[in-house]
Amino acid sequence: MSEILHWEWRTTRKPHRCFGCGKVYPVGSKMIDAAYTDGGRADGCHWCDTCVEYMRRYFESGDETGYGEIYDGDPERWNALKSELESKKPVNPNE
Numbered sequence: 001m002s003e004i005l006h007w008e009w010r011t012t013r014k015p016h017r018c019f020g021c022g023k024v025y026p027v028g029s030k031m032i033d034a035a036y037t038d039g040g041r042a043d044g045c046h047w048c049d050t051c052v053e054y055m056r057r058y059f060e061s062g063d064e065t066g067y068g069e070i071y072d073g074d075p076e077r078w079n080a081l082k083s084e085l086e087s088k089k090p091v092n093p094n095e
Helices: 049-058 069-073 075-089
Strands: 003-011 030-038 041-047
Touching: 030 049, 049 069, 049 075, 069 075
Parallel strands: none
Antiparallel strands: 003 030, 030 041
């Protein structure tokens, strides 16, 4: 089991691929910047808001996922959640 070292929302300064869905997000995206240890090795990754919300809603404590497995395992629910979240975003991104 991995141990989370940090989990923080950040605005990206370069494109990043989300660990949960495998999709690339452009510069200026709000993503979780995560660092963790697993098997004595430290590593890091980024998570999009859709995958973070998906885990909050559908994962149990202690559940883990591999690269791209959130989208690959449930693309219909992931797409529906992405649409739901996008409909709630303000029109002006500065709001």
